[in-house]
Amino acid sequence: MGNIALKNAVTGPKQYFEMLKVICSETSKSSSKPSKRTDPRSVSEDQISALYHLFGESQVINALEIIEEQVIIHITVAGSGRTYFQVRRPRTTYVLYSNVPFCTCPSFRFKILKKERKILCKHVIACQMALALRKCQFSTASNYMSTIEMH
Ligand SMILES: [Zn+2]
Secondary structure (H helix, E strand, C coil): CHHHHHHHHCCCHHHHHHHHHHHHHHHHHHHCCCCCCCCCCCCCHHHHHHHHHHHCHHHHHHHHHHHHHCCEEEEEECCCCCEEEEEECCCCEEEEECCCCCECCHHHHHHHHCCCCCCCCHHHHHHHHHHHHCCCEEEEECCCCCCCCCC
């Protein structure tokens, strides 16, 4: 993938987020080809290595584990067409935006405080990948706050 060459131009969370979306969009494209696999959408080795390169192996593996746990919900707000994600964990639910690098988890907040460049947490990566792979649940909500559960 030529996208890896762009890494030198990646300077902050927005750029990392855009790169993540580019890599995930490759998933959607390749999955439209006929495949003999039982799961029609899958991540190629090229995509995985690009993700490792950008975010580090452990972060990507953690994201893949979240996808396999099937705890990601993609929510469309009725009427507005706005979308966001929920990641349901045993004690809490994290909320993420679809088009902005943001997550309500402690790790993301910590990265902001430390002004880390690689600001994306595993949930951000997991949600974008799950959406591309169609491995999240799809739901609608009547308004933005109604489905956000605070514990
Ligand atoms: Zn997070």
